[in-house]
Amino acid sequence: MTLSRAMRVVLGNIRRNKRSFILSSVGLIIGVATLTFFVSLGMGVQSGVLNKIYPVNQIEIEPRTVGIVGIREQLVDAARLDADMIAELKGLPDVTRVYPKLRSKLQARLWGGKSLFGFAARTEAFFDGLDPSLVQDELQRVERVDAKRERAALRRPQACKRDDECPLGQVCGAEGRCGDIEYWRRFAGHGIAVPCRDADGDAFCPPGEACSGGVCLPQCGEDGASCEPGSICVSPIDCAGDACRPHCASQCAADGDCPTSHGCVARPDGARVCERLACELPDANAQFSDRLGDQAGRLLGRCANAVSPDSPACEPLACPDGTYCAGASVGTARGYCEAPIPVLLSPVLLEIFNSSVASSLGMQRIDGTDAMLGFQFRMQLGDSYFAADLPVEMQAVKRTEIVGFSQKAMEFGVTMPLSVVRSLNARYKGRAAADTFDTFILETRGNEDVSSLIAEVEGWGFTLSRKSEDARKAADLLFILTVVFSFISVVIMFVAAVNIMHTFLTLVTERRYEIGIMRAVGAARADIRKLFLLEAGVLGVFGGVLGNAVAWGASRLVNWAAAEYLQGIPFKPDEFFLYDWRVLLGGVAFAWLFCVLGAWLPANRAARLDPAVVLTT
Amino acid sequence: MIRLEDIHKTYVVDKVGNHVLRGVSLAVAEGEFVALMGASGSGKSTLLNIIGALDQDYTGRAQIAGQEVKGLSDRALSRFRNRTVAYIFQQFHLLPHLSVLENVVMPSWFARSGEAGDDKALAAKATAVLDKVGLRHKVRARPGHLSGGEKQRVAIARALFNQPKLLLCDEPTGALDSDTTLKVFELIERLNAEEGLTVLVVTHERDIAERCRRIVRIVDGAVVPDPGPMTATATAGAGDA
Numbered sequence: 001m002t003l004s005r006a007m008r009v010v011l012g013n014i015r016r017n018k019r020s021f022i023l024s025s026v027g028l029i030i031g032v033a034t035l036t037f038f039v040s041l042g043m044g045v046q047s048g049v050l051n052k053i054y055p056v057n058q059i060e061i062e063p064r065t066v067g068i069v070g071i072r073e074q075l076v077d078a079a080r081l082d083a084d085m086i087a088e089l090k091g092l093p094d095v096t097r098v099y100p101k102l103r104s105k106l107q108a109r110l111w112g113g114k115s116l117f118g119f120a121a122r123t124e125a126f127f128d129g130l131d132p133s134l135v136q137d138e139l140q141r142v143e144r145v146d147a148k149r150e151r152a153a154l155r156r157p158q159a160c161k162r163d164d165e166c167p168l169g170q171v172c173g174a175e176g177r178c179g180d181i182e183y184w185r186r187f188a189g190h191g192i193a194v195p196c197r198d199a200d201g202d203a204f205c206p207p208g209e210a211c212s213g214g215v216c217l218p219q220c221g222e223d224g225a226s227c228e229p230g231s232i233c234v235s236p237i238d239c240a241g242d243a244c245r246p247h248c249a250s251q252c253a254a255d256g257d258c259p260t261s262h263g264c265v266a267r268p269d270g271a272r273v274c275e276r277l278a279c280e281l282p283d284a285n286a287q288f289s290d291r292l293g294d295q296a297g298r299l300l301g302r303c304a305n306a307v308s309p310d311s312p313a314c315e316p317l318a319c320p321d322g323t324y325c326a327g328a329s330v331g332t333a334r335g336y337c338e339a340p341i342p343v344l345l346s347p348v349l350l351e352i353f354n355s356s357v358a359s360s361l362g363m364q365r366i367d368g369t370d371a372m373l374g375f376q377f378r379m380q381l382g383d384s385y386f387a388a389d390l391p392v393e394m395q396a397v398k399r400t401e402i403v404g405f406s407q408k409a410m411e412f413g414v415t416m417p418l419s420v421v422r423s424l425n426a427r428y429k430g431r432a433a434a435d436t437f438d439t440f441i442l443e444t445r446g447n448e449d450v451s452s453l454i455a456e457v458e459g460w461g462f463t464l465s466r467k468s469e470d471a472r473k474a475a476d477l478l479f480i481l482t483v484v485f486s487f488i489s490v491v492i493m494f495v496a497a498v499n500i501m502h503t504f505l506t507l508v509t510e511r512r513y514e515i516g517i518m519r520a521v522g523a524a525r526a527d528i529r530k531l532f533l534l535e536a537g538v539l540g541v542f543g544g545v546l547g548n549a550v551a552w553g554a555s556r557l558v559n560w561a562a563a564e565y566l567q568g569i570p571f572k573p574d575e576f577f578l579y580d581w582r583v584l585l586g587g588v589a590f591a592w593l594f595c596v597l598g599a600w601l602p603a604n605r606a607a608r609l610d611p612a613v614v615l616t617t
Numbered sequence: 618m619i620r621l622e623d624i625h626k627t628y629v630v631d632k633v634g635n636h637v638l639r640g641v642s643l644a645v646a647e648g649e650f651v652a653l654m655g656a657s658g659s660g661k662s663t664l665l666n667i668i669g670a671l672d673q674d675y676t677g678r679a680q681i682a683g684q685e686v687k688g689l690s691d692r693a694l695s696r697f698r699n700r701t702v703a704y705i706f707q708q709f710h711l712l713p714h715l716s717v718l719e720n721v722v723m724p725s726w727f728a729r730s731g732e733a734g735d736d737k738a739l740a741a742k743a744t745a746v747l748d749k750v751g752l753r754h755k756v757r758a759r760p761g762h763l764s765g766g767e768k769q770r771v772a773i774a775r776a777l778f779n780q781p782k783l784l785l786c787d788e789p790t791g792a793l794d795s796d797t798t799l800k801v802f803e804l805i806e807r808l809n810a811e812e813g814l815t816v817l818v819v820t821h822e823r824d825i826a827e828r829c830r831r832i833v834r835i836v837d838g839a840v841v842p843d844p845g846p847m848t849a850t851a852t853a854g855a856g857d858a
Contacts, residue, residue: 012715016714517710517712519695520704521704522695522728522779524696524727527727612666615671615706616666
């Protein structure tokens with residue numbers, strides 16, 4: 001009997017037994033729906049939540065600590081957690097990249113937010129630093145950069161000369177047209193001007209930098225061999241003595257070739273290099289002004305008109321767009337133009353604010369992240385609510401700007417580019433505080449490498465960080481839950497299979513004459529078996545497809561309910577489910593398998609019916 | 618066409634054996650029209666099932682259309698039933714959910730791949746066969762809407778569909794009134810006469826049997842000489858060709 005003929009006979013049989021067909025498939029539909037729903041939920045939560053916090057091929061490790069008479073001691077000497085350790089970790093067979101993380105080692109206070117909250121919020125500041133390349137993809141995703149670019153492509157760009165000529169959320173680009181701000185780009189190595197004392201030499205500059213003219217700058221030898229391509233080794237102008245160490249400076253032709261906080265300066269030897277733009281505030285207290293315009297400052301040594309800077313006719317210039325005049329210390333009006341320090345926030349922080357802080361303080365909840373991007377507040381380094389303040393000459397006020405949200409950001413604090421934290425740690429706690437790291441994120445080629453890697457680094461005295469450990473525990477719990485619900489669904493399908501067996505046994509009894517007639521006109525046992533198993537297979541596929549459809553419908557309901565009733569959680573995923581075609585196909589295959597197994601006994605019983613007995617009784 | 622040698626058949630019910638056929642030997646030539654007579658329970662239908670390869674649980678030798686049927690695989694037996702023999706039952710045994718046409722083409726469902734032809738050819742062939750039994754106009758009807766005689770004619774059409782060599786009729790007119798019985802039997806006679814089909818009819822009606830060219834009487838599981846006007850050519854334990 002050909003398959004197409006058998007299928008036509010089967011479909012005819014199904015048509016005349018619609019009721020038993022539908023009733024038999026109910027259990028199956030529930031079973032498949034349960035299986036698909038929970039496996040897809042497990043996969044969705046894994047990929048949509050857990051993998052975003054910590055991708056399965058990334059683990060964060062930190063030195064293991066042990067308690068000795070009430071004091072916790074690290075098993076790995078802190079001094080060893082340096083660049084050499086990064087190289088050693090990179091040497092592990094499964095590791096493709098190592099990202100160090102560094103916590104701040106200095107006290108600081110934050111304040112600001114009047115425009116956002118209605119009053120200036122104040123808090124102790126905790127921050128850490130990480131490699132910007134670790135979060136670039138995530139920042140673009142959170143900022144929905146693709147959608148932003150698509151929207152921008154549809155509108156005609158507006159000509160401009162300055163940022164304030166552009167609509168809100170746009171800046172004046174180098175080509176003289178307004179364009180959307182892509183905040184994620186700002187989270188990059190940021191050259192803040194970290195003052196240093198020439199008397200201390202390089203002890204308070206980050207590794208690779210030297211104190212030159214009161215500022216830490218990339219160090220180089222006289223030959224300039226250690227400078228990057230495009231940079232040359234120069235000595236500070238108008239400076240003499242040991243403190244005037246040579247440093248690397250980028251070559252340029254005009255201001256536009258330099259970072260916004262730098263200007264293109266002609267040196268006595270004719271070379272043109274980018275140098276920090278020195279500036280001056282009306283007075284040191286301007287650093288604390290609520291009006292951001294008060295910190296525009298006046299550039300030193302530059303005029304808007306072509307006169308000598310010392311001339312009374314000199315028209316002052318302010319710090320360029322996107323920068324402000326940062327005083328060298330809280331008591332100093334002079335400093336350098338700087339862009340605000342870019343910081344990332346953790347979504348957890350926003351969730352806590354919305355769920356607890358906002359209601360306690362009678363503030364508006366913040367819906368989404370867009371409102372927060374570009375928002376600036378100030379940080380006073382060296383000042384603290386909890387610890388003793390550093391001397392006033394050591395304290396400095398810096399602007400910070402929220403440029404993104406990342407699951408890898410510090411949960412109760414802010415996260416800066418690693419280079420910034422290294423500079424600040426060096427400035428306030430010495431070079432050693434910038435040279436050693438606190439944790440490392442190890443990236444492996446594939447998921448399967450992670451377990452062996454954990455065992456390896458545990459032997460070195462490391463352990464998984466709390467966040468990484470929590471992610472693994474959550475993944476394990478999720479896996480167990482998925483297995484439990486899958487098992488339940490298999491039990492449901494087993495019961496359905498028993499029901500199907502009962503239905504098919506009844507069908508065999510009902511169709512015994514039909515089977516006898518078919519046998520009499522030439523049907524082989526295999527033909528009869530094929531008809532019943534095919535009918536069961538059709539039932540299985542029908543139940544599987546419908547079960548998948550029910551699961552999909554239920555998942556839409558859950559997504560809708562989450563969007564409707566969990567609005568206070570801004571970072572919940574839009575989609576809790578991941579519908580992989582293999583899961584859907586697996587659901588149908590399971591249903592098919594259970595149906596065929598359920599019908600196996602009845603089909604064989606039908607095939608074994610003796611036509612002589614059936615047709616003559 | 619049919620050669621049976623020393624056929625024994627015992628039914629076992631509740632561990633009690635019932636020896637239904639006791640060494641039946643029988644020979645039927647090609648194109649013969651034979652009536653198989655006997656009382657109820659004498660073993661006529663059992664013998665027909667053995668000849669029709671529906672029953673394999675017996676001892677002795679059965680050669681049908683030159684083929685030893687005992688010991689054939691299920692696949693070979695099915696093919697034998699599909700191509701060589703055809704059945705007509707007292708209760709017609711049509712499938713009520715299928716149309717007349719579908720009932721008639723049913724044997725083609727189990728033909729080997731490529732042997733049956735496409736749907737159009739099958740329908741044309743079935744219509745031709747139905748035309749032969751006078752039911753061309755009923756191709757789309759369901760068996761439930763047919764009279765007893767029409768149902769049996771559909772059963773005959775189904776039996777003829779694959780052009781078998783041997784037609785086995787198990788009391789084909791047992792469920793029909795006398796007028797219809799006559800018409801149906803005349804149809805079977807015509808098939809024998811015009812198409813040379815070998816026909817074996819199980820009946821307990823003397824007047825039907827006497828229309829056959831030969832009568833084989835079975836008494837208590839054995840073939841005995843027929844006392845009627847026609848002569849039995851087989852005896853218990855000793856068949857002839």
